[in-house]
Amino acid sequence: MKGVLQIKGASGREKKAPKELESVLNQYFGYSGFRGKQLEAIEAVLSGRDCFCLMPTGGGKSMCYQVPALVKTGIVLVISPLIALMENQVASLKNKGIPAEFLSSTQASHTKQRIHEDLDTGNPSLKLLYVTPELVATSGFMAKLKKLYNRGLLGLVAIDEAHCISTWGHDFRPSYRKLSSLRKQFPDIPLLALTATAVPKVQKDVISSLCLQNPVILRASFNRPNIFYEVRYKDLLDDVYSDISNLLKSSGNACSIIYCLERAACDDLSMHLSQQGVSSAAYHAGLNSKVRSSVLDDWLSSRTQVVVATVAFGMGIDRQDVRIVCHFNLPKSMESFYQESGRAGRDQRPSRSVLYYGLDDRRRMEFILRNPKINKAQPSSSSNELSEKALADFSQVQPTLCQRSCDACKHPNLVSSRLEELRRVPNCRFNKISPVFQSSVKPAHLDTEFWNREDEASISAEDISDSDDGNEVVSNIAISKVPAKAGLDAKFKALERAENAYYQGKGQTKQQGGGLADKKSISQTLRDACRKRLLDALGQAKLRLGNIPCDDEASATHLETECFKKYEKVGKTFYNSQIAATVRWLSSATSSQMHDRLHAVIDQTKDDGASGSPDIVPESPPASPKIVGTKPGETSNYEADVKPQHICKLGKRGHSDVSTEGAAASTGNMELPSIPTGNMVLPAIPTFREFLSQKGRDRAKSYSNSQPSGIRRKSSGQVDKEETSKRMKS
Ligand SMILES: Nc1ncnc2c1ncn2[C@@H]1O[C@H](COP(=O)(O)OP(=O)(O)OP(=O)(O)O)[C@@H](O)[C@H]1O
Numbered sequence: 210m211k212g213v214l215q216i217k218g219a220s221g222r223e224k225k226a227p228k229e230l231e232s233v234l235n236q237y238f239g240y241s242g243f244r245g246k247q248l249e250a251i252e253a254v255l256s257g258r259d260c261f262c263l264m265p266t267g268g269g270k271s272m273c274y275q276v277p278a279l280v281k282t283g284i285v286l287v288i289s290p291l292i293a294l295m296e297n298q299v300a301s302l303k304n305k306g307i308p309a310e311f312l313s314s315t316q317a318s319h320t321k322q323r324i325h326e327d328l329d330t331g332n333p334s335l336k337l338l339y340v341t342p343e344l345v346a347t348s349g350f351m352a353k354l355k356k357l358y359n360r361g362l363l364g365l366v367a368i369d370e371a372h373c374i375s376t377w378g379h380d381f382r383p384s385y386r387k388l389s390s391l392r393k394q395f396p397d398i399p400l401l402a403l404t405a406t407a408v409p410k411v412q413k414d415v416i417s418s419l420c421l422q423n424p425v426i427l428r429a430s431f432n433r434p435n436i437f438y439e440v441r442y443k444d445l446l447d448d449v450y451s452d453i454s455n456l457l458k459s460s461g462n463a464c465s466i467i468y469c470l471e472r473a474a475c476d477d478l479s480m481h482l483s484q485q486g487v488s489s490a491a492y493h494a495g496l497n498s499k500v501r502s503s504v505l506d507d508w509l510s511s512r513t514q515v516v517v518a519t520v521a522f523g524m525g526i527d528r529q530d531v532r533i534v535c536h537f538n539l540p541k542s543m544e545s546f547y548q549e550s551g552r553a554g555r556d557q558r559p560s561r562s563v564l565y566y567g568l569d570d571r572r573r574m575e576f577i578l579r580n581p582k583i584n585k586a587q588p589s590s591s592s593n594e595l596s597e598k599a600l601a602d603f604s605q606v607q608p609t610l611c612q613r614s615c616d617a618c619k620h621p622n623l624v625s626s627r628l629e630e631l632r633r634v635p636n637c638r639f640n641k642i643s644p645v646f647q648s649s650v651k652p653a654h655l656d657t658e659f660w661n662r663e664d665e666a667s668i669s670a671e672d673i674s675d676s677d678d679g680n681e682v683v684s685n686i687a688i689s690k691v692p693a694k695a696g697l698d699a700k701f702k703a704l705e706r707a708e709n710a711y712y713q714g715k716g717q718t719k720q721q722g723g724g725l726a727d728k729k730s731i732s733q734t735l736r737d738a739c740r741k742r743l744l745d746a747l748g749q750a751k752l753r754l755g756n757i758p759c760d761d762e763a764s765a766t767h768l769e770t771e772c773f774k775k776y777e778k779v780g781k782t783f784y785n786s787q788i789a790a791t792v793r794w795l796s797s798a799t800s801s802q803m804h805d806r807l808h809a810v811i812d813q814t815k816d817d818g819a820s821g822s823p824d825i826v827p828e829s830p831p832a833s834p835k836i837v838g839t840k841p842g843e844t845s846n847y848e849a850d851v852k853p854q855h856i857c858k859l860g861k862r863g864h865s866d867v868s869t870e871g872a873a874a875s876t877g878n879m880e881l882p883s884i885p886t887g888n889m890v891l892p893a894i895p896t897f898r899e900f901l902s903q904k905g906r907d908r909a910k911s912y913s914n915s916q917p918s919g920i921r922r923k924s925s926g927q928v929d930k931e932e933t934s935k936r937m938k939s
């Protein structure tokens with residue numbers, strides 16, 4: 210050891226000047242300064258206070274107890290849920306010359322003995338001891354801790370991944386419950402609870418379950434600005450395996466993790482990737498520990514580029530330069546998604562999260578979450594409640610605007626058109642549900658590992674343009690840049706380029722310059738027309754939903770003003786798109802969503818019976834992400850099933866925006882067939898592609914597109930009804 214600072218004095222309060230702490234950080238870890246809430250957490254525990262520290266994945270929570278271990282008298286006991294996590298941290302600390310060990314069933318008995326002997330001495334050399342919650346629960350080990358405590362040698366107890374104590378958390382571990390006695394057992398030793406969970410309910414639960422006393426509560430920002438979030442739609446891809454292998458190849462050997470729901474899918478995908486020349490290996494609990502260990506070693510040392518794994522891989526894996534995290538299947542909750550995707554870019558460098566969204570996957574996940582027998586970790590007594598909770602968590606995998614740190618915000622129209630395609634493509638498939646969701650399917654077939662770490666424990670239309678005139682450019686895309694026969698992909702690519710150019714070039718400059726070319730401005734005539742359009746859609750919605758106590762005119766004005774305020778500086782292209790998105794939203798919103806979005810108008814109607822005015826649109830949206838989606842137990846009709854979802858990170862503004870739903874937007878006033886929803890016939894909204902077609906027809910009369918949508922798709926070579934039905938049969 211490089212000479213741990215020798216502290217004289219009792220183990221309770223040992224305050225250190227920030228400068229001193231920084232020098233320890235620098236000396237042992239080579240970092241120049243503290244991140245996030247590290248310093249506050251360290252100071253809290255050094256002053257003898259309990260502390261609840263919430264920092265994002267990769268935020269540096271470990272440092273909150275590692276630095277105190279170097280400046281505090283006695284041992285820091287770290288309770289950690291995974292052996293692999295402990296192994297990693299201990300190895301890394303030892304490399305830095307810091308005396309650390311872990312105790313677990315996997316340790317050789319002579320190693321355990323040596324550790325115990327050291328603990329028994331009057332002056333243990335150990336500074337950090339990592340243990341599992343299971344071990345802490347044993348009377349033998351508790352007796353040992355008591356001895357240490359009585360001798361003034363227990364300096365701090367850190368509970369890592371503390372959300373595991375909460376049944377509301379995404380990683381509940383029953384053994385964590387036993388940690389509730391720590392506060393009583395060691396009354397004057399600071400307890401430090403660390404987690405990256407973003408759910409307030411879980412946070413409260415952690416604090417109360419651990420009986421933290423008057424804790425210092427620290428919450429760092431959860432934004433991960435270096436991660437770009439993107440969703441790809443399986444149902445729109447010809448070959449998802451090729452797509453994923455191209456993604457990985459184009460990243461140039463970047464270190465990556467792909468998460469799959471099932472073990473077999475890991476093996477299968479890994480094999481495909483290897484065949485395509487991508488260095489990959491599968492990792493899941495079905496492999497023996499030797500194999501898993503060697504897969505992990507190879508990946509950590511860059512001999513393998515990609516690990517294709519179930520969730521058994523990851524918690525605590527500290528590889529800083531993971532550039533891509535893919536979800537081959539939907540994660541089970543927003544929290545899980547945040548945690549798993551958060552394994553990318555721990556070095557703060559630009560990284561990607563790519564989620565492959567499949568409609569079958571969604572149904573599959575809902576099935577699993579509803580089925581307590583598969584959901585192994587659920588205590589039987591509360592399985593229904595937890596199933597509902599799990600489904601509610603899953604439904605949170607929903608839109609939230611993040612201001613261009615995700616595909617929906619950076620390429621709204623691209624996402625819009627894809628979502629639109631998705632909504633229309635697999636119509637027939639929705640009616641013939643994938644066999645796995647039929648009641649005859651036996652849960653046992655699902656070899657999933659998404660829930661817990663048992664194995665480890667036992668062990669958007671006018672559109673964005675690159676010219677001043679959105680219409681012109683969109684037409685150009687439709688006519689010249691992308692030939693009529695070009696594949697959908699080529700169109701998407703062209704759109705992507707146009708969107709990029711918009712943001713990189715004039716679009717932004719203009720925005721910053723504070724002026725819009727006249728042709729981009731939103732005229733009063735346009736606004737009136739849009740308001741009328743919204744009014745019609747609102748009328749339809751009220752017919753469908755019944756009693757919504759809002760004044761139609763006021764509500765339409767309210768919604769139109771929302772769209773206008775949002776895009777007045779950007780121009781009519783975005784504005785139109787947003788209006789179309791809102792029309793779409795009206796065609797599928799539930800009563801509660803309507804109440805949510807129109808609450809200002811509804812309240813006003815209730816209060817004074819008067820119509821609302823545009824000015825009642827709140828400038829600041831609600832502080833917490835709003836869930837916009839199918840609630841558990843809600844209808845699973847066509848609209849609900851294909852309800853577009855995409856994942857955004859928690860926004861920089863810390864709020865969601867209902868209009869993100871508008872990522873499914875399209876525009877134009879073309880005649881299109883209506884979309885049946887239940888007993889209702891809803892107003893049809895043209896797809897973006899249809900919009901392109903319309904524009905092309907108007908401009909050059911060369912982009913004939915008057916056939917029904919199914920035939921057009923076939924000509925585009927992307928989606929073929931016959932093909933779809935063939936796929937269904939096979
Ligand atoms: N102050 C700092 N400056 C630079 N890098 C840091 C700093 N503190 C920690 N790190 C590094 O950041 C990486 C992530 O740290 P750590 O594993 O503690 O994150 P975490 O918050 O525990 O994440 P997770 O929730 O995934 O466990 C580590 O490699 C760590 O060395």
Ligand SMILES: [Mg+2]
Pocket residue numbers: 270271369525
């Ligand atoms: Mg950690």
